[in-house]
Amino acid sequence: MLGYQETFLAKAYGCYHESLVVTSDRFEKRIYLPNKNLLKKRVIGSGLFMEEGIKTLRLPTLFDAEPFNKPWLIGLERAVFDFKPDVIIVHDLVSITSIRIARLKSKLPTAKFIFDDHMTYNATRRGWTLLMYKIFRRVFTPMLLKAVDLFVAAVSDETRRFMEEMYAIPARRTVVIPLGVDRSIFRRDLESRAILRNKYKLRDNDIVFLYAGKIIPEKGVHLLVDAGIEMCGRHPNVKLMFVGGSYQAYIEQLRERIRKSGFSNRFVFIEAVPNKQLYQYYNAADVGVWPLQCSISMIEAMSCSLPIIISDKSGTVERVSEGTGMIYREGDANDLRMKMEELVDEHRRKIMSKNAEKYTERLDWNIISEKLLDFLFLDIK
Numbered sequence: 001m002l003g004y005q006e007t008f009l010a011k012a013y014g015c016y017h018e019s020l021v022v023t024s025d026r027f028e029k030r031i032y033l034p035n036k037n038l039l040k041k042r043v044i045g046s047g048l049f050m051e052e053g054i055k056t057l058r059l060p061t062l063f064d065a066e067p068f069n070k071p072w073l074i075g076l077e078r079a080v081f082d083f084k085p086d087v088i089i090v091h092d093l094v095s096i097t098s099i100r101i102a103r104l105k106s107k108l109p110t111a112k113f114i115f116d117d118h119m120t121y122n123a124t125r126r127g128w129t130l131l132m133y134k135i136f137r138r139v140f141t142p143m144l145l146k147a148v149d150l151f152v153a154a155v156s157d158e159t160r161r162f163m164e165e166m167y168a169i170p171a172r173r174t175v176v177i178p179l180g181v182d183r184s185i186f187r188r189d190l191e192s193r194a195i196l197r198n199k200y201k202l203r204d205n206d207i208v209f210l211y212a213g214k215i216i217p218e219k220g221v222h223l224l225v226d227a228g229i230e231m232c233g234r235h236p237n238v239k240l241m242f243v244g245g246s247y248q249a250y251i252e253q254l255r256e257r258i259r260k261s262g263f264s265n266r267f268v269f270i271e272a273v274p275n276k277q278l279y280q281y282y283n284a285a286d287v288g289v290w291p292l293q294c295s296i297s298m299i300e301a302m303s304c305s306l307p308i309i310i311s312d313k314s315g316t317v318e319r320v321s322e323g324t325g326m327i328y329r330e331g332d333a334n335d336l337r338m339k340m341e342e343l344v345d346e347h348r349r350k351i352m353s354k355n356a357e358k359y360t361e362r363l364d365w366n367i368i369s370e371k372l373l374d375f376l377f378l379d380i381k
Helices: 005-016 029-039 076-083 096-102 129-139 143-146 157-167 192-199 221-232 246-261 275-284 298-304 333-342 346-363 365-377
Strands: 021-024 047-051 055-059 059-064 070-073 087-091 112-117 152-153 174-176 206-212 238-243 267-270 289-290 307-310 325-328
Touching: 005 055, 005 087, 005 365, 021 076, 021 365, 055 076, 070 096, 076 096, 076 333, 076 346, 087 096, 087 365, 096 112, 096 143, 096 307, 112 157, 112 365, 129 143, 143 307, 157 174, 192 275, 206 221, 206 298, 221 238, 221 246, 221 333, 238 275, 246 267, 275 298, 289 298, 289 333, 298 307, 298 346, 307 333, 325 333, 346 365
Parallel strands: 021 055, 087 112, 112 152, 152 174, 206 238, 206 289, 238 267, 289 307, 307 325
Antiparallel strands: 047 055, 059 070
């Protein structure tokens, strides 16, 4: 429902191969808490399910492991052996699951092991996390280097550098395969634009800046609120739309800040919606803004012809390297406001809009999934 990479890859592979997703019987806490109104219950239950057309085996958990924030899946090894896989794709290097799967290499010598990671310097936490990385690369990286056939930096070149520095995975062992987009869903749709703008009383000449994702401090939504308040004071036709689940205390702080500004009628907050419905909101907007961290939502918005504004430390600045959007100095709400000012210009937005849609043509999930398997036949060791 939330539209993560794992779901789209599984769908793409399921069209051509026998595919199985092995996961836990519950949602991760950091994902569930901001989205509990959408996801309803955290613990789904164990067993074999068909979820959105994907064959999914949910295993019971022994515990939710902190600080890894990943559960111990009961029966993981047996489930893998029973499926007799030709290819095993593990998402997230630093986890108990990745270590357990790597240990199976000697018992599954003909299977190809692909491990991918999404971390960037901007997204990582500090303090104990850095200590954890040091322990991981000293204790577990040697095992991974022996077991894994292909390491994938599943975001950008920065992810590859991060994997080399933090995990000690040599760059020569890693390929960069970017995140993708389901272009059959995320596309320009003028009918959706008209319906949503009418629903939220947006006029034809209103310029809507949109953020989609978890509304939490780590995403820097407060920076966009501050910049948006300044924009509202300068432009009577600027509106801001936020789509996503949030922590109650944080969103109340944002609403109070907006209330004091006197521009409450210019801000729209919408609870998290299923990923397959997000295209409607992208189409209702004119510019997408992500103040911190990288997000797959950026690509989905671009596929709907939205120019984007992102941080210069997002780890994905290449997404705006082809005239598809702009970057601002991370953490600087005034600089963010200045970049938003530049996209008030309709002519500039139209040019970037076309560039954004064109940029995503090569990022269809069907293309990305084929690249991932193609790399298995290259000698990268």
